[in-house]
Amino acid sequence: MAHAGIKMKKTFGDSLFDIVNTIFWVIVLFIIIYPLWFIIIASVSDPDAVIAGKVFLWPKDFSLIGYEAVFGHKELLRSYLNSVYYTLTGTALSVVVTMMAAYALSRNFSGKKFINFIFVFTMFFSGGLIPQFLMNQKLGLHDTVLLMIIINCVSVWNLMVARTYISMNIPNELYEAAIMDGANHFTYFIHAVLPLSGTIIAVLCVYYGVARWNDYFTALVYIRDRSKLPLQTILREAIAMLTTSTSTDAFFSAYEGDTKGMTEAIRKALVAKYCSIVISTVPAVILYILMQNYFVKGVMLGSLKG
Amino acid sequence: MLLLIVYKIFDNIHWYTSMLIFSCEASLSLDYLYYCKVKLKCNQIGLPLGNLNNQLSPLFFERNDNGMILKDASMERSAKTSLIQRISLAVKRDWQLYVLLLPALGFIFVFCYLPLYGIQISFRDYKAVLGITGSPWVGLKNFRDFFNAYYFKRLLSNTFLLNLYGLLWGFPVPIIMAILLNQIEWPRFKKFTQTIIYVPHFISTVVMAGILYLFLSPDSGIVNTLIKTLGGKPVHFMIEPGWFRTLFIASDIWQHAGWNTILYIAALTGIDPELYEAATIDGATKLQKIRHIDIPHLVPIVVMMLILSCGSLLVSNTDKALLMQTPGNMVKSDIIGVYVYEMGLSKAQFSYTAAIGLFINVINFIMIISVNWISKRLGETSLF
Known part of the structure; x- marks a missing residue:
C-alpha cells in the first residue's frame, strides 16, 4: 500500500472514485474469469445440454464422458x-x-x-x-x-x-x-x-x-x-x-x-x-x-x- | 529492470559499431599489413610462433616509432597487441568463462547464424537437387516478383493495419489497468486481482483460437446462443472478414493486457511513498494524485514502449493469424508471415518466400534502428 502512511477522512470524491474503481475491477475480473469458468463447466456437463446452450453458470447434468x-x-x-x-x-x-x-x-x-x-x-x-x-x-x-x-x-x-x-x-x-x-x-x-x-x-x-x-x-x-x-x-x-x-x-x-x-x-x-x-x-x-x-x-x- | 536492459542492449550496439569502424581502420593501416607479412614469413620458415610473438613485437614497434604513423602510435600499439597477444592472454586467463559461454553460442550459431548464410537463396533460384550454393544466381528477380505480385498491396496493408489497430486499441489498456490497480486499497483484493489478470497470458495460442471457434460457433457457441435468445440472427464470426481484426485484437487484449501491466506496475511501485503522503496532507484527491504523481512517473516508460512498438509495425504474428485464418476471412487475415508459410512450406517456393522474409526483416531492422535513434534523441532532450 503506497499511501497507507497517513490516515485521513476520505472526501466524497475519493469514496466515489473507490466505488467506481471497484466496479471497474469486478467487471474486468468477470470478463477474464467467465470464459475460463465456462470452459470448465462445459467440460463436465452433458453434451446435449452444451449443444442446446443450457449451460451458463453451473454444470448441467454432470458427466465425465x-x-x-x-x-x-x-x-x-x-x-x-x-x-x-x-x-x-x-x-x-x-x-x-x-x-x-x-x-x-x-x-x-x-x-x-x-x-x-x-x-x-x-x-x-x-x-x-x-x-x-x-x-x-x-x-x-x-x-x-x-x-x-x-x-x-x-x-x-x-x-x-x-x-x-x-x-x-x-x-x-x-x-x-x-x-x-x-x-x-x-x-x-x-x-x-x-x-x-x-x-x-x-x-x-x-x-x-x-x-x-x-x-x-x-x-x-x-x-x-x-x-x-x-x-x-x-x-x-x-x-x-x-x-x-x-x-x-x-x-x-x-x-x-x-x-x-x-x-x-x-x-x-x-x-x-x-x-x-x-x-x-x-x-x-x-x-x-x-x-x-x-x-x-x-x-x-x-x-x-x- | 526491463527498461534498463533495453538501454543496455542499444548501448552495446552503439559501442559495437564504433569498435567495428576502429578495427577496420587498424586493419587497413600499412603497419598492420607489414606485421602480418613478417609473421607469415616466419610461419613458412617454421619458426616457433610462441616465442616469436614476444621477439617480433618490440622490433615491430621500433619500426612503428620511426615510421610514418607517429601521431597514432599509442593507439596503433594497443590495437596490434590486442590481435595475437591479447587473445592468447585472454584465453589463458578467461578460458573458463569461454567454456561457460560455449553451449549458448553454439545454439545461437546453429539456429540464428547458419540461417543468415542461407539467406543467399533469396538471390538464387533454389532447386533442392542443386543445393543452396549450387543453384543459379538470379539477382533481384524474387524481390521484383514480390513487388509486382497481385497480393503485394493486400499483404502489406493487412500486416500493417492489423498491427496499427492492435497498437491503438491494445496499448492504452495495460497503462489504465496499472494505474487503477495501484489505487485498490484492499490488499487482498489487489493481490487476487493481480494474480487473476496474469492467468490468460499462460493460455496457448492454439487454445485461444480454439476458445474463439467454440464460443463463436454459429450453432452451438455461447455467443450465438445469446444472440438467438435476444432475437438476433446467428453471426458467422470466424468466416466473415469484417470480424477478423476485431476478434484478433480483442482476444489479444483479453490475453495479454493483464500481463503487460507488470512493467507499469513496477514503475509505479518505484514511486517514493512520501510523495503520496505529502499530496494527501495538501488535500489532493485520488484523481489529482493520479494526474500529478502517477502519470508523470509513467510518461518516460510509456514513451519508450510506444516507440519500441512502433518499430515492429510490420512484424507478423504468424502463429495466431494462421490459426484464425479461414477461407472466408482471407481478405483481411492474409498477412505476410502466413503468406510466407503457405507459399514457402506448402508450395515449396523457397527462394521467393526467402526473399519476402529478407525484405521484411530488413525493413523491420531499419525501423527498429531509426526508432531507437529517435528515442535516444528524446531521452537526451528529456521530456519534462
Whole structure:
C-alpha cells in the first residue's frame, strides 16, 4: 500500500472514485474469469445440454464422458506425453545453458562486448523462416526429437534478464572472497551463483517451460511423423480449425469405420474439445501459480534496483 | 529492470559499431599489413610462433616509432597487441568463462547464424537437387516478383493495419489497468486481482483460437446462443472478414493486457511513498494524485514502449493469424508471415518466400534502428 502512511477522512470524491474503481475491477475480473469458468463447466456437463446452450453458470447434468473421450483418444494421449518430455528436457537444457552464459556475461573478460553483440544482434535480425527451414534440413534435424528439444534453446531476452539479475544481486565481494579461497569460475558458479539465483531460475523455468508447452508452430513446420507431434499441434487439428466435414475432425477420425462409435463420438466431440482445453492448459497455469510468489518478487527486485 | 536492459542492449550496439569502424581502420593501416607479412614469413620458415610473438613485437614497434604513423602510435600499439597477444592472454586467463559461454553460442550459431548464410537463396533460384550454393544466381528477380505480385498491396496493408489497430486499441489498456490497480486499497483484493489478470497470458495460442471457434460457433457457441435468445440472427464470426481484426485484437487484449501491466506496475511501485503522503496532507484527491504523481512517473516508460512498438509495425504474428485464418476471412487475415508459410512450406517456393522474409526483416531492422535513434534523441532532450 503506497499511501497507507497517513490516515485521513476520505472526501466524497475519493469514496466515489473507490466505488467506481471497484466496479471497474469486478467487471474486468468477470470478463477474464467467465470464459475460463465456462470452459470448465462445459467440460463436465452433458453434451446435449452444451449443444442446446443450457449451460451458463453451473454444470448441467454432470458427466465425465468428455474426459473419457479425451483419455480414450490414443493420439492425444501420446502427444501429451511427447509434450511433457519435450518441455521437461528442453526447459532443463535451456535453463542450464542460459544460466551458464548469463553468469559468464555478468563478469568482465576480454571480448565480452563482441560476444554480447553476437547475442543481441539475433534479436533484431534473423534469417527468417525459410532459410532456417532449409539449414535445419541440411543438418538432418528435420523430423527428429532432438530438434524439438534444442530449437529456440537460448532466448536472448531471457539471457539478458538473467545476466542483469546476476550482476545486480550477487555482490562482487563474494567473488573476490571465493577467489581468495581458491575457487575458480566453475566452482564459484556452482556453489555460489546458482544457490543465490533461485528467483531468476524460477522465472526462467516459467518463461521457457510455458513457451515450450504452448508452441505448436515448430512441430507444424518440422515434424512429419505423427507419433512425434506435441500436444498443441494435435490440439490445433481438434479445436482450432474450421471443421467442414467430420472426417477432418481429429475427434472423429479415430473412430473411422465404427458407425456406432462414430455417432457417439460426434455427440461427445464438442464436450471433448472443452476437456482437451482444460487438460492442456492446467499444467501451464499450475506452473504459474506455483512460481507466482517468486515471480512477483523477481519483478519487484528488478524494478527497485533498476 | 526491463527498461534498463533495453538501454543496455542499444548501448552495446552503439559501442559495437564504433569498435567495428576502429578495427577496420587498424586493419587497413600499412603497419598492420607489414606485421602480418613478417609473421607469415616466419610461419613458412617454421619458426616457433610462441616465442616469436614476444621477439617480433618490440622490433615491430621500433619500426612503428620511426615510421610514418607517429601521431597514432599509442593507439596503433594497443590495437596490434590486442590481435595475437591479447587473445592468447585472454584465453589463458578467461578460458573458463569461454567454456561457460560455449553451449549458448553454439545454439545461437546453429539456429540464428547458419540461417543468415542461407539467406543467399533469396538471390538464387533454389532447386533442392542443386543445393543452396549450387543453384543459379538470379539477382533481384524474387524481390521484383514480390513487388509486382497481385497480393503485394493486400499483404502489406493487412500486416500493417492489423498491427496499427492492435497498437491503438491494445496499448492504452495495460497503462489504465496499472494505474487503477495501484489505487485498490484492499490488499487482498489487489493481490487476487493481480494474480487473476496474469492467468490468460499462460493460455496457448492454439487454445485461444480454439476458445474463439467454440464460443463463436454459429450453432452451438455461447455467443450465438445469446444472440438467438435476444432475437438476433446467428453471426458467422470466424468466416466473415469484417470480424477478423476485431476478434484478433480483442482476444489479444483479453490475453495479454493483464500481463503487460507488470512493467507499469513496477514503475509505479518505484514511486517514493512520501510523495503520496505529502499530496494527501495538501488535500489532493485520488484523481489529482493520479494526474500529478502517477502519470508523470509513467510518461518516460510509456514513451519508450510506444516507440519500441512502433518499430515492429510490420512484424507478423504468424502463429495466431494462421490459426484464425479461414477461407472466408482471407481478405483481411492474409498477412505476410502466413503468406510466407503457405507459399514457402506448402508450395515449396523457397527462394521467393526467402526473399519476402529478407525484405521484411530488413525493413523491420531499419525501423527498429531509426526508432531507437529517435528515442535516444528524446531521452537526451528529456521530456519534462
